[in-house]
Amino acid sequence: MIENKKILKKDTCPVSTALAIIGGKWSMLIIFSIGNEKRRFGELKRLIPTISEKMLIQELKKLTNTGILNRKAYKEIPPKVEYSLTKDGLKILPIIDQIKIFGTELIKNNSNL
Amino acid sequence: MIENKKILKKDTCPVSTALAIIGGKWSMLIIFSIGNEKRRFGELKRLIPTISEKMLIQELKKLTNTGILNRKAYKEIPPKVEYSLTKDGLKILPIIDQIKIFGTELIKNNSNL
DNA sequence: AGTATTACATACCTTTAGGTTATTACCTTA
């Protein structure tokens, strides 16, 4: 095999790299929902009721693999897994704030949105 | 007809609204490439050689319709059209800066990216 | 008459993101 592991495409542009991680439909909402807390899988499901389970774990896995989230699995039954933001992940919170402010202003200025 | 004009879906969340505009593959790159200048269509094509013409006009149209870009068409032949950032559009530049910084740090910390 | 220039349109196709539903592993407790 030439290339085995599926990794995000090496991108020269740091903005594209960041967007590959936080640009999707759910990433920011998940990151925002975790914030400074530790959140269990089921807890996130309840916090974001419109997300499908598939997308939730898929995103959690991606964010974990890219160093945005910590994942702590307790050896218990029924399973218990806690997600929290890493040092890098915490850096996204102010970006989300900025985008939120921008979005709010945009809606105010543009009745079409 | 019930709903005629195609508009971006009314979204309760300002972050989603913002992402619908700047979350795609090309929007930020286009906005960044315009910056504080006036840029012609062909000029942008040259600045972003990897974008297809279709995506370029498509995005320029979307950004114009959502109040991010000004479009000034000169009545000349061959055509001449200049795009520039609106007041709202300019607000995206610092967001892009933030994301760029974040992406750069992320790449530094994560050799997988 | 023919060619070049420039912004844009249109038809068609491929790829990716995201959604739906069902299923599993494991232990505890009724």
Added chain:
DNA sequence: TAAGGTAATAACCTAAAGGTATGTAATACT
């Protein structure tokens, strides 16, 4: 023994994003 609770997986499908290729309008210049 059966049911319940939790995190995760797999198969399958739809819709949307994006890419390729070609065409058009209008005029000036040769």
